[in-house]
Amino acid sequence: MEPKIVISILGGLIVLVLLMGAPLKPIRLVGQVFVKVLIGALFLFFLNAFGASFDLHVPINLVTSAVSGLLGLPGLAALVIIDLFIIG
Template sequence: MDSGMEIIIFLSYAAGLLVIFILAKIFSFSGRVIRRIVVNSLCGGISIILINIIGGSFGLHLPLNIISAFGVGTLGLPGIVLLALFCYR
């Protein structure tokens, strides 16, 4: 094996261990924290849908995906403004 392949294998193992560590941290949260994250994300998604309905006549369309819903649900009104600034051109 050449040294380039060995580096790739080492980095793959390191990335795998990092993913396992992150998953262990995520699942060590209590159910209350996970429930709160899910509820906030759902509220963020609903608010994005409402903004798309209202803002459709003004040419404002915010993408609805898990990242944007989580950001809006976590940050609230500043998250909506931030997403609108990124998406409105």
């Protein structure tokens, strides 16, 4: 497609969203999930920092961050159990 057409379509969609208003609930939900995944990554960072003396390392990636962030401490404990007994 021509760049002018793509820019025109995107501009029209932006104007339409501005005039009609964006639905706030899905945007808020995506923001909350993003914050929880970041908190999960922070949990994993501290687990790896303090678990290094116990030879414990859980990789920090999107899946493990999502599990520990969305499930909280039980998810973090599940990741540790999986790392200790299943993987290693």
